[in-house]
Amino acid sequence: MFQKLEDVEKRYEELNKLISDPEMISKQNEWKKLMKEHSDLEEIVLKYREYKKVENDLEEAKEMLNDPEMKELAEAEMLEAKEKLPKIEEELKVLLIPKDPNDDCNVICEIRAGAGGEEAALFAGVLFRMYSMYAERKHFHVQVLNENETGIGGYKEISFMITGKGAYSRFKFESGVHRVQRVPDTESSGRIHTSTATVAVLPEVEEVEVDINPADVRMEVFRASGAGGQHVNKTSSAVRLIHEPTGIVAECQTERSQLQNREYAMKLLRSRIYDMEREKQEKAVASERRSQVGSGDRSEKIRTYNYPQGRITDHRIGLSIYQMENFLNGDMDEMIDNLIATDRAEKLKGDN
Secondary structure (H helix, E strand, O other): OHHHHHHHHHHHHHHHHHOOOHHHHOOHHHHHHHHHHHHHHHHHHHHHHHHHHHHHHHHHHHHHOOOOOOHHHHHHHHHHHHHHHHHHHHHHHHHOOOOOOOOOOOEEEEEEEOOOHHHHHHHHHHHHHHHHHHHHHOOOEEEEEEEEEOOOOOEEEEEEEEEOOOHHHHHHHHOEEEEEEEOOOOOOOOOOEEEEEEEEEEEOOOOOOOOOOHHHEEEEEEOOOOHHHOOOOOOOOEEEEEEOOOOEEEEEOOOOOHHHHHHHHHHHHHHHHHHHHHHHHHHHOOHHHOOOOOOOOOOOEEEEEEOOOOEEEEOOOOEEEOOHHHHHOOOOHHHHHHHHHHHHHHHHHHHO
């Protein structure tokens, strides 16, 4: 570990020189990449320097033990240093875990009603509201890209973008099947129904990360539509993009301008293609190297929302929270923090 830390510090010093070089500053794209790398390494380097300082303090305190007048002070400093070193070492182990390169990205989130008909569509609406309220708590911005409403407050499907630094790091473990158990408003006998909705969380990716040949993309335009005739455009401003080599389709109809809808549809298409390629790579990785909670398998049942018991259970980490109303109002930090901690622990285990 310490050799790795030495290498990180050496690279950090190299980057200090490079980002100050006027010639490099003039190459904006390269300079931005170096600045990001420098920023990513800074926390590790500062923590490592703190470790070395405490280690040095310990050695100096040991030398002071021979001086009778300084012995008591030396023993106190040694005790303090010995308590600090293991804590800093653990912090360094966590900081050395390779960071998900997408953690700082914006998010494109897609929710689709699954089994359960109208009740599943209503649950999809509940999830959208929950994520919107959580995003608001985190000072992220939510923008709907495409929606297929049912007319009674639910969605057959809805796609939306969440923008803000670190959005992906907070939402990435939401991918999978969400299950709800509750008595529908339409159920007169009071029987509990089980319905599902599928959530997909994709990082927004830059053009340079996914190379799409414009000749491979077919564009169709159509009139935007909404439940009960709402938001219906008289002009064909809605856009559908079809990536012919993969068959992946992306639509956007929420903007009045065809140009804006095309731009957002392209963002969605790019993210879906990137996600498909990433999924292929992850499947090629040996299962023992894969994080317990980080696979984001679309078919995996990840969480149950049990209304009669007021309980939300995440099946990946075995955590239940009995604060249904607060959770659905966007108070999700406890669950998300536990998912992140478990993922981190699994990665630490894998490195040992």
